[in-house]
Amino acid sequence: MFLNQDLHVHTNLSLCAKSDATVDAYLALCKDEGITTIGFSDHFWDPNVPGASDWYAKQDFTHINVLRTRIPKDTHGVQVRFGCETEYCGHGKLGISRETARLLDFVLVPTSHTHMKGFTVPFDLHTPEQYRRIMLDRTYEVVHMGIATGIAHPFVPLGCTCIEETLHGITDSDYRKVCEAAAKNGVAMEINPDIFNHKCADDADGQPGEYRRFFTIARECGCKFFAGCDAHTPKSFLCHDRIREFARICGITEDNIFILA
Ligand SMILES: [Zn+2]
Numbered sequence: 532m533f534l535n536q537d538l539h540v541h542t543n544l545s546l547c548a549k550s551d552a553t554v555d556a557y558l559a560l561c562k563d564e565g566i567t568t569i570g571f572s573d574h575f576w577d578p579n580v581p582g583a584s585d586w587y588a589k590q591d592f593t594h595i596n597v598l599r600t601r602i603p604k605d606t607h608g609v610q611v612r613f614g615c616e617t618e619y620c621g622h623g624k625l626g627i628s629r630e631t632a633r634l635l636d637f638v639l640v641p642t643s644h645t646h647m648k649g650f651t652v653p654f655d656l657h658t659p660e661q662y663r664r665i666m667l668d669r670t671y672e673v674v675h676m677g678i679a680t681g682i683a684h685p686f687v688p689l690g691c692t693c694i695e696e697t698l699h700g701i702t703d704s705d706y707r708k709v710c711e712a713a714a715k716n717g718v719a720m721e722i723n724p725d726i727f728n729h730k731c732a733d734d735a736d737g738q739p740g741e742y743r744r745f746f747t748i749a750r751e752c753g754c755k756f757f758a759g760c761d762a763h764t765p766k767s768f769l770c771h772d773r774i775r776e777f778a779r780i781c782g783i784t785e786d787n788i789f790i791l792a
């Protein structure tokens with residue numbers, strides 16, 4: 532099956548997730564969703580890196596590592612992987628050290644958590660030009676750091692009310708520069724269902740046009756892709772057929788899929 536690993540799933544260890552976001556609840560859904568490997572990626576900031584926000588300070592390694600005690604003996608044949616979703620604050624400040632990253636199966640880094648003003652991004656982030664510059668620069672920086680496995684929800688700026696305009700102003704060659712660097716450095720791109728929820732115009736095939744452009748370019752540049760539902764509650768896990776349909780429309784095939792060992 533195509534895109535049968537989901538590497539972006541939050542359990543209720545993430546402070547913003549719902550209480551019903553349990554390992555068992557997700558495992559029960561995997562078969563119907565065609566998912567054979569589930570990668571849990573709770574929000575995480577490494578205590579070895581100074582500068583956690585108050586919210587992140589509580590989500591340290593001891594906290595997320597509790598997950599290992601919550602995996603049932605019988606996982607219904609589903610492979611389980613332990614990862615995290617950390618942060619990148621620019622200027623080389625990544626929320627996980629190289630040493631800690633080795634303790635995890637994978638590391639997701641978002642470069643579009645533009646809602647955390649004063650922490651991940653400056654307070655004065657407002658214009659489409661600012662949003663596009665920060666996402667492009669940070670994605671380019673992160674793919675060169677040698678720690679990220681994948682970019683979480685690429686180019687889905689959280690808290691941004693001008694997404695269509697922001698993305699429309701990114702040129703194909705802007706995307707190419709970032710995607711060629713990601714491909715060269717082996718950093719995969721997540722296909723995240725948020726692309727269907729944002730206020731982006733659909734194209735004639737009913738797909739979000741700006742994201743179709745980005746993912747098609749990323750595929751042409753040699754990027755690899757994985758599914759990331761970013762569920763914070765089990766019902767949000769039910770999205771994989773839609774992700775697969777979108778991927779096919781972008782020309783993504785088995786050959787373009789990132790596989791986590
Ligand atoms: Zn995220």
Ligand SMILES: [Zn+2]
Pocket residue numbers: 539541616683761
């Ligand atoms: Zn997430």
